[in-house]
Amino acid sequence: MTGQLSFPRQHARTQRFTLGAPRGFTVSPDGSRVVFLRSRGGTDRANVLWVLDLDTGREYPAADPAVLLGGATEELSPEERARRERSREGSAGVVGYAVDGAAEWAAFALSGRLYVSELRSGTTRELDVPGPVADPRPSPDGLRVAYVTDGALRVVEADGSGDRVLAGPENATTTWGLAEFVAAEEMDRSRGFWWSPEGDALLAARVDDAPVSRWWIADPANPADAPAEVAYPAAGTPNAEVSLALLRLDGSRTDIAWDRERYPYLARVHWSAGGPPLLLVQARDQRSQVYLTVDTASGATSVLHADEDPKWLELFAGVPAWTPDGRLVRIADEGGARVVVVGDRALTGPQLHVQALLDVAEGELLVAASAGPEAEEPETGEIHVYRVSELGIERISEGLGRHSAVRSGAVTVLASASLDRPGTEVRVLRDGKQTAVVGSCADTPVLTARVRLTRAGARRIPCAVLLPTGYRDGDGPLPVLMDPYGGPHGPRVVAAHNAHLTSQWFADQGFAVVVADGRGTPHTSPDWEKAVHEDFAGATLDDQVEAVRALAGSYPLDLGRVAVRGWSYGGYLAALAVLRRPDVFHAAIAGAPVTDWRLYDTHYTERYLGLPEERPEVYDRNSLVTDDGLSQAAEQARPLMIIHGLADDNVVAAHTLRLSSALLAAGRPHEVLPLSGVTHMTPQEQVAENLLLLQVDFLKRSLGLG
Template identity: 30%
Template structure:
């Protein structure tokens, strides 16, 4: 899992959306209940309600969802069902006693045909394979997508609804729905060698997509990726349980090693002809995005050099394969990839976001790459484009303009005028799900201390149409528990660096007493753990665990160090080529600042984190051993040479070019400095941050004759979950904190 996204992954592994308890009432804390680990990890005591299974339909007044196996249309203004689009009984195959247990669906363009997925098996974080069926709402027919053996991946209707493209066994196929004839677009796909129509592990993880093909808007072409990963080194994990452990081998390019050679082709469906598109002679490069423009036959390709400090937009002709560079974005450190690129109807202009003025903002260009104008500007950042009204020329986006800790929805026109804030004034974070026609949007609003409120709002002015879920019962439930209030502060370190932090004190806090402090850290590039949302910028389950510790007399503090996001490129990219140094300097400086507070016991400051935060914890306990009494390091990188090419080289260059950047801040190199109590946790089935990292660190500590404790979870991946796993893990972590801090 990508480091900066791990808080989200941890959140999604729980029962529901994140919530933060409200401020305690005046009733005494002694009369209230305490949170238990079972409340968090077994009972779902604090599970929030939302609007489940929400999928916008063509008419922005309606949405669809699966309801007990049936596909149902709802009126978005009332939330009530309007009609059953496909009844569960219609999904019963001849000779079968029960309807298909569908687990997902997608419509074709006119919503008259539906692709249903069944028996879905996850592969990695974004990939899965399923058995797909097509249901025709007019003929009432249910048909398997393929009669060939093997499950399918990424099944997608063509825009005209006449065909479906999918991947099986690393090959791309197209099925004609009129005849159900299946055509193999490629035939050379092979496990751990050639991938057609999908991505390899590192693209899926770090460029955040798994489906490697796209239909053209006119349904004439399918543009697709081919990954030749034959030269990429394999990583081998053992799966435990059987008499003889099973080997699991997959291609994983560690920093400095060979990547897949990536190409892009266009398949002409009618002519059954494939044309390879020109992405340049360099093979050691990345193609992190493809996107069809509004011009027939013209595909947009984004190309990056291996160091990722140069991004180019190419326009390629699907007929001839010829391409040209129309825009180049460079940076002294790195350029990040996102999904902000939008091509306008008429084929004359496109929208693009860049950090070239120090903050991520929106720019309008001609198709030839000439700048028309900058649409947004200021010492704040665009975080997402949420909608686009082509007719009125309006762009809807979320930004940090109000505060780096908050997120609000705005609208601006293509002339850069008429900027309007649509979300309500005040603190908090708004997450927006807008209909394609921008008539309405769902707004998920939360702020520290308050459960989320889900509301339907008008896309033109942001006015409330209907509150769909206010979690009133949960608000009342939370008043029954002995919970502290999350507060936000900022301070300057001895170096003069201003940092944002969150502080959670016990509900019965007494300023005349001395309290131990446990710091929670993530700290990776572009991340945030200090944010005015339901979880305070972290997974709600971690927030609840922090409340449990606060009940036991601990103060919990989280600090966003240099390198984190929402404060501009200079702050974020200050850690470039020396990952770990400034970050841990800031965490240690924060601990020293906390030690000066009259209610903090300076001899009892600990730290914990997961993934990049696990790395930070291990480094803090070694390089700053005199500051921290204890730490819990979960699934850490301990040597960046062990992590993947795309993520690591983006921030450190290659180990061949920058060996000191890899070695100077590796916990393995500083194991002999360890003084405090350390609990090291890892899953042996972690396909992302390999168990190898913890093995190397423990070996270094053994050589240095240092004491430590380890906790490993057989076959668990980077998230370390499943069954009672999380309950077990957090019980061990709780005991470790209580005994050692």
């Protein structure tokens, strides 16, 4: 049935072909089991918790939401909806889980209720606790489960007895055990409590968002509904106050002390058997940060290492961490390269651009990395998995593509996406040899992306070019559609088939589609990423111009008909393109664009542009709506469609409304498409499908195509 669908409907119904694909892997320390999430089909939103027995090859469900809920509709609390929006989670059922130290037990929340699964037997039961439950996590010894409800951090015995509060909110603006908005949205820290290795205490974040400005997000389509109150820390305004305490199971509490005035951001917390608790805290301008160790008896902290950067310091997945013999593992920008450091020694050099730490074992690390600034033959859009030690570096992933891994002991789960096949292949390796494959239930796309990865211009900008299916040399030049994201942390030029499906569909409507990852996107070096410091509007737009002009010498691009589309940062870039460079770009679709960076959040915006009260000219120069921003817009008007979800609490609809007002005041025609009830994700099937169709119609009208 799915094969009969149009691509827009299939793309929407399958949530971009993510439904049915396995994810969220855990390997048991004894190497006998792999635990993961996967729905039963390519259009089934409800994830099931699965176990793969590596000794027998048997795969079985440990927790099926359809069985546990008895067919009832899943109910989500406002807090859980917000958590899923921060993580861009569009599926249902078991969307996340946590295991004990031996991976014998798993805990998860479903419809606001707490469940525990015995993973060897595949049996699951509900624990009768107050709800709605958020982020349940077993203790390492498997004897207890900690969880959050109504802003309180609670703990319950694994048999359901002895439920109690460890720390409760003092008032309506305080929570314990949850990540604040900017941590979840921008720091990739989605949790707010951490068990001790012995399971006798927890480190817990206390968040008070009383200082944070209140915004109100209304649904104009339903004027009888009260607006939703959102605590939103816009650039230059106060953040939530975040502190940390050690909570012991005997009820005692020790507050953790560090210079929170100088380092207000709690970016990372790590607690393992390799050493005392580790904290990574950042200054508000993110140009300095310190790694702290915690004295669990007194709550005092000591500086283990300090970093400084004249532009900003990045945060990375997996670090900081301890090696088993007690050395600090971190990722750092040193000597023009991004390297992994153990103790005081860098174990990688400029041949690699390290992206994340995947695992720490005795004598070696597992990292994900792309080609670095001094790689001999840098592959475009690839990420590989490497084994790193003091003896050298060994690549364990094979073939052109993007690879990631989860490892415990001798067992590695290696997930690989490539250009020549849809989806992701997941293989289980033991001592480097394949022992199992984790199957996917994801749908096969009804079209095939025909991607040509290349580099363009003097800067060697990573690009992907897609032509219509069946296009032949001699068919003549094609109207061009630039399809970028273009901003930090958002690579679009990747060696993975499914990432280019929508671009291929647009190409099949009669366009030559160009995706260009200019400066600011994560590719080969810190210098490339940090070239956008204080200069979103210049560097990212300049590189789109350079890329399309350079590629016209090798591909059939009609530079007299060039359009651009994008979402979020890509929406900002699209609007910027037709306002500042109408000589190059002839039409644009801007989805959920950031138009005034003063309206975006603190941790992201101030990292790149500084504080607005200290650098107002930087904000004006990069804005689309200020007098300075509009004065840089050329007089020649180009067709512009702006799309925005009115329920968006990340890039709020005020961005689009202010841009529309400014354009109207300047006499510049444009179109606005408001989406009632839609957030930043646009997960609704009909909305996602029709958005693609409406965009093609606008582009053809704007470029004068039949």
